Amino acid sequence: MQEEERLIVDNERCKTGIDELDIQLGGGIPTGSTVLMVGSSGSGKTTLCMQFLINGAQQGERGVFFTITEPLFKLTKNMEGFSFYDKKLVESGMVNLIDLRIISERLGLDTEKYTAEDASALLDILRDIADELNVKRLVIDSITALCYRLQTPEMIRDFIFKLGSSLAAMKCTTLLTSEVPPMTFQYSQYGIEEFISDGIMFLGDLERKGDLIRTFQIVKMRGAAHSRTKSAMSISSKSGVELAPLLKSRE
Amino acid sequence: MANVLIDGLKERISNAIKINQSIGIMLPGSNYSDLVQALFEYINSKPEEAWVYVTVTKPYGTLVKQYEYLLEAKNIKFIDCISRAAGILRSDSNCIYLESPSMLEKLGLEIMNIFKEVDEDTEKFLVIDSLSNLIIYNDAEIVTEFFYHIVNRTRAKDIHTISLAIEEEGLEKHLNRLIYLNDKILKVRDSFI
Ligand SMILES: Nc1ncnc2c1ncn2[C@@H]1O[C@H](COP(=O)(O)OP(=O)(O)OP(=O)(O)O)[C@@H](O)[C@H]1O
Ligand SMILES: [Mg+2]
Numbered sequence: 001m002q003e004e005e006r007l008i009v010d011n012e013r014c015k016t017g018i019d020e021l022d023i024q025l026g027g028g029i030p031t032g033s034t035v036l037m038v039g040s041s042g043s044g045k046t047t048l049c050m051q052f053l054i055n056g057a058q059q060g061e062r063g064v065f066f067t068i069t070e071p072l073f074k075l076t077k078n079m080e081g082f083s084f085y086d087k088k089l090v091e092s093g094m095v096n097l098i099d100l101r102i103i104s105e106r107l108g109l110d111t112e113k114y115t116a117e118d119a120s121a122l123l124d125i126l127r128d129i130a131d132e133l134n135v136k137r138l139v140i141d142s143i144t145a146l147c148y149r150l151q152t153p154e155m156i157r158d159f160i161f162k163l164g165s166s167l168a169a170m171k172c173t174t175l176l177t178s179e180v181p182p183m184t185f186q187y188s189q190y191g192i193e194e195f196i197s198d199g200i201m202f203l204g205d206l207e208r209k210g211d212l213i214r215t216f217q218i219v220k221m222r223g224a225a226h227s228r229t230k231s232a233m234s235i236s237s238k239s240g241v242e243l244a245p246l247l248k249s250r251e
Numbered sequence: 252m253a254n255v256l257i258d259g260l261k262e263r264i265s266n267a268i269k270i271n272q273s274i275g276i277m278l279p280g281s282n283y284s285d286l287v288q289a290l291f292e293y294i295n296s297k298p299e300e301a302w303v304y305v306t307v308t309k310p311y312g313t314l315v316k317q318y319e320y321l322l323e324a325k326n327i328k329f330i331d332c333i334s335r336a337a338g339i340l341r342s343d344s345n346c347i348y349l350e351s352p353s354m355l356e357k358l359g360l361e362i363m364n365i366f367k368e369v370d371e372d373t374e375k376f377l378v379i380d381s382l383s384n385l386i387i388y389n390d391a392e393i394v395t396e397f398f399y400h401i402v403n404r405t406r407a408k409d410i411h412t413i414s415l416a417i418e419e420e421g422l423e424k425h426l427n428r429l430i431y432l433n434d435k436i437l438k439v440r441d442s443f444i
């Protein structure tokens with residue numbers, strides 16, 4: 001399997017900066033990995049990914065956030081509601097926010113469907129940006145929206161694989177958000193993204209007394225001895241995403 | 252007359268918390284207001300300490316209406332578990348509103364996050380008002396697990412805890428199991444005071 005051959009530098013870890021998550025990962029995400037952040041709408045994918053970039057920038061690691069589903073002004077407005085969101089890091093270029101739709105427009109790509117040439121042009125642009133900015137952390141929000149534009153399973157596989165390989169070579173750790181319907185045990189819309197990724201983190205829900213409790217679980221992480229237990233997840237303005245041991249009711 | 256009663260309660264709380272890490276207070280519903288008054292007066296007399304008060308019984312808005320000095324108090328922060336679920340929307344600098352009393356993990360995180368911001372040298376205290384009401388909104392087993400975690404985590408950080416349990420028919424079995432996780436149990440009886 002070609003994806004198994006992708007090089008992950010031994011033991012080097014990319015700290016997410018979310019303490020409990022780094023503990024569960026045994027230190028952090030293996031540097032250079034491509035990780036799928038799976039969850040239904042509103043589960044916290046965008047927030048967690050932004051926190052990952054901001055925390056990295058505070059440690060001197062430059063990051064880039066490619067948004068497809070949300071325009072930049074909405075994204076920044078939502079993120080400004082969180083204490084962790086440090087605008088200065090964006091202004092100083094430590095965290096770069098880029099609207100992928102604007103890029104594809106500039107490339108003259110059809111915004112709905114990409115041909116193989118379009119996909120390859122887009123891939124080159126992403127690689128160039130990552131290389132030029134020397135980013136160590138990259139987010140695509142969402143890969144589902146991108147896959148929708150890539151018309152065949154082969155194109156999706158090819159795109160994610162090539163992107164992941166180039167970024168791994170740059171020692172850049174990548175998070176791809178994946179939208180799935182609520183209350184399902186599915187990790188990706190097209191069933192390909194999950195196999196080509198090095199890791200999967202699942203943001204779910206659990207019903208308790210009629211309330212939905214946010215949950216978090218590391219499903220896989222190549223190259224790391226990680227916890228597989230389900231945690232409770234909290235999102236708050238003050239602390240962003242946090243994890244805590246899930247209390248197990250015996251209902 | 253009332254003052255004698257409140258002063259008596261304050262003294263019992265004060266004596267017990269001085270020598271124990273965690274105390275549980277069992278009381279009949281009829282003594283609830285007196286106990287809460289005693290607690291708030293006690294807290295108000297300790298401006299140098301840091302207190303976190305978790306209310307599952309009365310909304311924060313009701314408490315501060317009754318005890319206005321709480322609004323200004325710098326030594327106490329509240330976590331209100333019931334207002335949001337009851338559709339009361341307000342925001343206060345002194346209070347964190349939890350969406351629902353069933354979000355126990357989040358409650359645990361918020362408690363510890365408040366204490367994280369307090370100086371190492373400041374004496375820290377947590378009040379849970381009350382275990383009986385947590386059981387009303389949750390399964391007894393999950394509350395036991397939650398309380399077990401809290402007792403251990405606060406003990407590790409040298410935080411004292413005071414947990415109230417209002418005696419209620421049908422809950423005794425669960426409450427007894429919970430309350431005995433504390434180092435010391437105070438029983439408030441009408442006849443006692
Ligand atoms: N300032 C805030 N404080 C606390 N919680 C917030 C705050 N802002 C947003 N949230 C919560 O976080 C959720 C949104 O998280 P986020 O946008 O990261 O989800 P998402 O998985 O990216 O959703 P989508 O698939 O719709 O893009 C909201 O639904 C809301 O419940
Ligand atoms: Mg999003």
